[in-house]
Amino acid sequence: MTPLDLLCPIPFHEAMPAQRARILSRLADTELFAALVEEPAHDRAELKIHALPDGPVALACDAEDRLADFIGGPVAYVALPGRILASALAAEGQGLLVNPGQPSEMLLSADMLAWLTEALQAEPAIAPDEAPVSIQPPRPEVVEALAEPLSIRLGDMVGLVESAALVATVWANGRSNHSLILKNVEETRRPALAKAFAELLAFLPEVDGGTDIAFSDQTHPSVALILEPPAPEAPEQPPRRDPNAPPRLR
Numbered sequence: 001m002t003p004l005d006l007l008c009p010i011p012f013h014e015a016m017p018a019q020r021a022r023i024l025s026r027l028a029d030t031e032l033f034a035a036l037v038e039e040p041a042h043d044r045a046e047l048k049i050h051a052l053p054d055g056p057v058a059l060a061c062d063a064e065d066r067l068a069d070f071i072g073g074p075v076a077y078v079a080l081p082g083r084i085l086a087s088a089l090a091a092e093g094q095g096l097l098v099n100p101g102q103p104s105e106m107l108l109s110a111d112m113l114a115w116l117t118e119a120l121q122a123e124p125a126i127a128p129d130e131a132p133v134s135i136q137p138p139r140p141e142v143v144e145a146l147a148e149p150l151s152i153r154l155g156d157m158v159g160l161v162e163s164a165a166l167v168a169t170v171w172a173n174g175r176s177n178h179s180l181i182l183k184n185v186e187e188t189r190r191p192a193l194a195k196a197f198a199e200l201l202a203f204l205p206e207v208d209g210g211t212d213i214a215f216s217d218q219t220h221p222s223v224a225l226i227l228e229p230p231a232p233e234a235p236e237q238p239p240r241r242d243p244n245a246p247p248r249l250r
Contacts, residue, residue, distance in 0.1 A: 002062050004030060004104035012106040018205050022149055023106070024116050025203035027098065028083040029156070033067045034060040036076040045078045049094060054109065057095040060085060062104070070100050083120055090114040122202035124194035127169075127179050127214035134170035137223045142166070142178055145205040147225060150180065153200050155229040161185050161193060165224035169212070177209030181216050181224070190215050 007023045008015070015023070035048040035058070047058045060082075061067040067077055089096055090113040098106045108116075138146075146166065154164060162184040170176045185193055194213045201211055220226055 002030075002099075002102075002104065004062055004099065005102060008104040012104065018145070021203040023104070024108075024112075024119075025149075025200055027106075028081070028086065028116060028120055028199070030062050030082045031079055032060040032062055032082050032085055032098070033064050033077045033079050034058055034085055035067060035071065036078055039076045040078060047078075047089075050097070052095075052097075052107075054107075055093075055095055057097045057107065058085070058089055059097050059100070061099050061102075066099060066102060083117070086113040087117045090117050119202045120199055122198045124198035124213045125210050126194065127212035128171060130172065132169040132171050132179070135221050135223060136168040136170075138166045138168050138178055138225050142168075142207050143225055146201075146207070146211070147227065149200060149204055150197075151227050151229065153197065154227060157193065157196070158229055160189055163220070164227040165220035166227060167221055167224045175209065177212060178207055179212045179214050181214045181220060183215075183220065184217055185215050 004023065004026055007019070007026055012020060012023055037046040037048050049056045049058055059067070059070070061070065064077070068075055085096065086108075090110055093110045095110050096108045096113060098104065098108065143166070150164060150166070154161060161182045164183065165181040167179050167181065168176070169179045180197060182190075182193060182197070197213055
């Protein structure tokens with residue numbers, strides 16, 4: 001099971017809009033292996049385009065063996081992030097078939113790829129320099145919509161951000177919204193992390209007033225919802241071999 005598969009307990013096209021958006025967000029950051037007509041020549045590669053009733057589509061999988069299995073043998077391919085492939089195909093008016101025959105199978109039209117590309121242009125809303133006049137716990141519906149995907153995104157940034165806090169905020173000008181506070185992020189990495197979280201938020205249900213992104217090296221507010229990366233799964237241990245068993249011969 002790949003990260004895309006884990007986000008698809010039900011087929012992509014049967015999922016609710018919010019879940020489909022989360023899947024597309026993950027797709028953008030996934031390395032995809034796209035089938036080519038032939039081996040690349042120098043820096044040029046021609047995607048293999050299939051004519052379907054709904055329009056031309058390229059074929060890509062999130063693992064090399066999946067692509068070879070679907071094609072039925074070795075195939076020339078190019079590996080690139082989903083966001084790059086989506087942008088290139090949308091510009092040509094072509095769609096994308098992802099992981100055919102797998103739990104995360106999805107057929108994305110050129111219009112959907114264009115929407116994905118546009119969503120990835122989201123810029124972070126940076127919290128004002130002044131302190132808010134009020135900090136409260138995040139609203140329950142916001143926690144339900146944002147907590148899990150934000151924690152998963154933190155899992156992609158181990159070593160870059162220690163943890164995050166989600167709070168409801170009111171500012172001196174009367175504006176109220178939510179803020180995501182990222183803890184212990186190096187100054188030089190802050191713009192890139194702010195952009196990464198802004199992209200994720202663009203795929204999640206909209207929060208009234210929006211969600212600002214802030215950075216801090218201080219202890220999180222006591223009323224905050226503290227978000228931490230998911231604990232890494234323990235590697236599977238090989239079965240213990242009977243010490244009295246005969247040796248294996250090759």
